[in-house]
């Protein structure tokens with residue numbers, strides 16, 4: 751089994767954390783730069799994006815949440831779905847909206863580096879980040895002990911990624927409840943090992 755990843759992708763981080771929480775180890779990884787069109791990555795993903803999981807049978811799986819779905823089927827315990835599947839999936843959806851908006855902003859800067867963030871589409875993406883974070887703050891995913899569920903995992907991945915990509919952003923609202931969740935989870939090996947770094 752092998753995971754194609756880079757050290758900044760929040761999508762790859764969700765998969766890494768999910769694996770480590772389930773099986774107790776980081777999944778073996780191959781670092782690639784998705785923007786460099788590495789032949790090895792193009793061979794396993796026509797979309798040339800990370801993450802990609804190559805299973806022991808040699809099947810390639812793409813899309814972070816589909817990989818987590820596959821993992822959940824392969825290894826039902828401990829579950830990442832938590833006590834209430836509806837709540838977990840609803841909250842994870844909000845976190846994915848934040849992650850997508852942040853990643854799209856970075857991509858927008860690649861397309862037109864002239865002020866993408868302040869352009870109408872850039873401002874929509876910023877609104878998605880702020881409103882998504884505020885929604886999660888209002889009803890923050892819970893974690894006390896045991897295995898964090900997908901809602902808690904994606905919320906912390908989203909928060910860490912926005913802070914990593916937009917340090918000192920004046921538009922970041924105060925997020926005390928999300929910060930408290932982040933500090934409860936950040937020392938777990940799965941979160942610590944995968945913290946975004948350039």
Ligand SMILES: N[C@@H](CCC(=O)N[C@@H](CS)C(=O)NCC(=O)O)C(=O)O
Pocket residue numbers: 758759760761784785797798799800801812813814815853
């Ligand atoms: N929906 C995909 C998104 C994956 C994605 O966009 N990955 C980024 C890295 S954060 C990438 O590889 N981008 C390269 C590109 O868009 O060409 C998932 O959930 O896995």
